[in-house]
Amino acid sequence: MASILYYAILSGVLIGLYYSLMALGLNLVFGVTRIVNLSHGDFIMLSAYTSFWLFFYFHLSPLVGLVIVIPLFFLVGILTYFALVKKLLKSKDPEMTSFIVFFGLSFSIESAAAITFGNSYRSLPLNFLPISHINVFGYSMPFVNVFVAILAVIVILFTYVYLNRTKIGLKTRAIMSNKETAISFGINPGVIFAVSLGIGIAITAIAGVFSPYFFGAIYPSEGGIITIIAFSIIIIGSLGNPLATVIGGIVYGLIINVTGIYIPGWSYAITFIVLVTIILVRPNGILGGKIREV
Amino acid sequence: MKFNKYTKVLIGILVFYLVLYLVGPMVYSNQSFFETLIIFTILTLSFNIVYGFTGYLPFGYAAFFGLGAYGFGIAVMRGFDIETALAMGGALSLLFAVIFIPMLRLKGAYFAIANLAAFEGIYYIFSNQSLDWLTRGPYGISIPSVYNFGETYVASVVILVVITVLTLYIKTSNIGLAFKAIKEDQTTASLSGINVPLYRAMAWMISALFAGFSGGLFAWYLSFFYPESVFSINYSLFVIVFTIFGGAGTLMGPIIGTIVLYSAYDTIGITYPEYFTLIFGIAIILLVLFLPNGLMDLISKYTKKEMV
Numbered sequence: 349m350a351s352i353l354y355y356a357i358l359s360g361v362l363i364g365l366y367y368s369l370m371a372l373g374l375n376l377v378f379g380v381t382r383i384v385n386l387s388h389g390d391f392i393m394l395s396a397y398t399s400f401w402l403f404f405y406f407h408l409s410p411l412v413g414l415v416i417v418i419p420l421f422f423l424v425g426i427l428t429y430f431a432l433v434k435k436l437l438k439s440k441d442p443e444m445t446s447f448i449v450f451f452g453l454s455f456s457i458e459s460a461a462a463i464t465f466g467n468s469y470r471s472l473p474l475n476f477l478p479i480s481h482i483n484v485f486g487y488s489m490p491f492v493n494v495f496v497a498i499l500a501v502i503v504i505l506f507t508y509v510y511l512n513r514t515k516i517g518l519k520t521r522a523i524m525s526n527k528e529t530a531i532s533f534g535i536n537p538g539v540i541f542a543v544s545l546g547i548g549i550a551i552t553a554i555a556g557v558f559s560p561y562f563f564g565a566i567y568p569s570e571g572g573i574i575t576i577i578a579f580s581i582i583i584i585g586s587l588g589n590p591l592a593t594v595i596g597g598i599v600y601g602l603i604i605n606v607t608g609i610y611i612p613g614w615s616y617a618i619t620f621i622v623l624v625t626i627i628l629v630r631p632n633g634i635l636g637g638k639i640r641e642v
Numbered sequence: 643m644k645f646n647k648y649t650k651v652l653i654g655i656l657v658f659y660l661v662l663y664l665v666g667p668m669v670y671s672n673q674s675f676f677e678t679l680i681i682f683t684i685l686t687l688s689f690n691i692v693y694g695f696t697g698y699l700p701f702g703y704a705a706f707f708g709l710g711a712y713g714f715g716i717a718v719m720r721g722f723d724i725e726t727a728l729a730m731g732g733a734l735s736l737l738f739a740v741i742f743i744p745m746l747r748l749k750g751a752y753f754a755i756a757n758l759a760a761f762e763g764i765y766y767i768f769s770n771q772s773l774d775w776l777t778r779g780p781y782g783i784s785i786p787s788v789y790n791f792g793e794t795y796v797a798s799v800v801i802l803v804v805i806t807v808l809t810l811y812i813k814t815s816n817i818g819l820a821f822k823a824i825k826e827d828q829t830t831a832s833l834s835g836i837n838v839p840l841y842r843a844m845a846w847m848i849s850a851l852f853a854g855f856s857g858g859l860f861a862w863y864l865s866f867f868y869p870e871s872v873f874s875i876n877y878s879l880f881v882i883v884f885t886i887f888g889g890a891g892t893l894m895g896p897i898i899g900t901i902v903l904y905s906a907y908d909t910i911g912i913t914y915p916e917y918f919t920l921i922f923g924i925a926i927i928l929l930v931l932f933l934p935n936g937l938m939d940l941i942s943k944y945t946k947k948e949m950v
Contacts, residue, residue, distance in 0.1 A: 378751070384751045384754065386701075432927070432931075435931055436930075436931060439931070444699065444750070445931075445934070447699060447701070448699070448886070448927075448930045449926075449927050449930050449931065451701060451879070451882070451926065452922075452923045452925070454923070455920070455922060455926075456923030456924050456927070458919070459916045459917070459918075459923060463916050463920065572875060575758075576755065576758045576762055579755040579759075580755060580759055583751075583752065583755060613771055613772050614770065617763055617767050617770060620760070620762045623759045624756055624760045628744050631756075
């Protein structure tokens with residue numbers, strides 16, 4: 349049966365595009381600010397809940413919900429900059445401090461969510477799309493996978509245009525390649541950091557709205573594992589290079605999908621073992637330069 | 643007889659242990675509180691050896707705790723005696739530490755993420771249904787026949803004393819100096835003739851071994867547990883908060899940090915665990931931003947004396 353392999357590969361690539369979208373915002377934030385956002389997955393969870401409550405109370409479909417979720421989480425990003433990042437960038441070792449601060453933030457968000465929303469699993473309906481399933485190589489594939497993959501490509505292209513064709517994108521890239529030089533040329537890093545966090549978290553929130561279709565359900569403690577997956581993806585691509593995220597996402601999508609079809613019980617264990625191995629063997633990512641020391 | 647500063651500190655701590663752990667249970671009847679307190683002090687002191695001394699921050703540290711519990715549980719189920727089972731707990735944790743030695747070549751974000759991913763991988767292996775014959779998979783390990791509170795308590799105190807003495811020994815010896823050099827700057831350390839890969843692997847392995855022992859003791863004390871009750875990322879949160887609150891890299895800091903914060907957790911936290919992870923989460927943010935060197939640093943600034 350070769351067609352199941354073809355199906356697994358095609359669907360792995362499509363899911364991989366979703367995973368790229370999920371990790372893209374994280375890589376943008378890291379690339380620009382060098383802040384390690386260990387509560388990334390919790391922003392996904394919060395945006396999924398926002399979309400769920402919008403549906404639950406106002407019967408808004410996730411697509412309409414996006415119109416509210418995107419600006420809302422852009423503001424959350426800006427707020428995160430002023431509340432935490434600004435202060436921690438001044439500390440002695442900002443990268444190390446950011447780990448601990450965002451590790452703490454992650455626990456705070458998860459516990460607050462569990463207290464407010466309860467621990468029950470929530471899900472979103474699929475009927476916002478005209479078709480529910482399509483036939484691929486004789487197997488039925490949820491149409492939402494195709495739809496979100498297309499959306500992911502659009503957001504990735506938007507990020508490309510933002511970084512390469514706009515004035516603020518040019519300044520952002522200047523900060524990414526050399527912060528000190530960029531500052532000496534009159535670029536205000538605070539503004540760039542705040543906007544990048546806003547955009548990064550808004551992109552993350554888009555992925556969050558569709559997360560129930562890929563992670564099965566919405567629940568308060570889902571963030572931790574999503575953060576690990578997202579970080580692994582951007583390390584496989586290349587840490588600090590937002591567009592390389594696509595490679596990491598597709599590699600991850602293929603591993604999880606192919607193992608999920610052939611050895612379902614071991615799919616997660618194997619995926620994490622492969623991720624650790626890739627980070628150990630090529631910590632610089634598939635596209636990156638050399639970073640290992642001593 | 644004249645004692646130097648470190649001997650005095652050690653004697654002080656041992657007397658303190660004696661009072662707290664011998665007299666304590668007679669005064670306050672909640673004996674399991676003292677047992678879990680000892681287990682978490684051992685875990686925090688072990689964590690301090692790698693984070694406090696060498697500066698590596700392993701977020702997936704809870705994996706060593708879980709591995710220790712599983713090493714112990716599996717050995718007991720296979721009919722080994724308690725001493726061997728405890729040794730197996732430490733050994734299983736040590737084995738994985740050895741496998742992950744290459745991880746120490748990674749820095750910053752890479753080390754943190756590799757560590758978290760390894761934690762998840764290990765959890766999925768030990769909770770896997772198809773390893774039912776070895777680990778009992780998702781159903782958890784049940785070893786009620788070996789439950790013996792008195793023996794567990796004595797063994798816990800012994801291991802606590804060993805890790806306390808060991809921490810002080812490392813801190814005052816050349817090994818501790820080498821660890822400190824690695825923490826400051828690895829390149830400079832290796833230029834001054836310190837075998838960096840050897841020493842950081844040493845800290846990593848000692849730390850994992852004792853974390854494994856504390857996991858083994860925990861398994862013995864519980865005598866029934868699920869994979870998620872020992873492989874819980876919350877234990878990583880605990881040891882990080884306890885260590886930073888007290889003062890990383892000191893001996894008294896982690897001990898005091900654990901006693902203060904774990905007592906608070908035990909009094910209120912067990913009934914409302916979510917409120918407590920919320921409080922610990924916020925505490926860790928505020929600590930790192932406003933009191934990055936912990937309580938010991940605050941005391942030494944106030945008393946103008948260097949704290950051990």
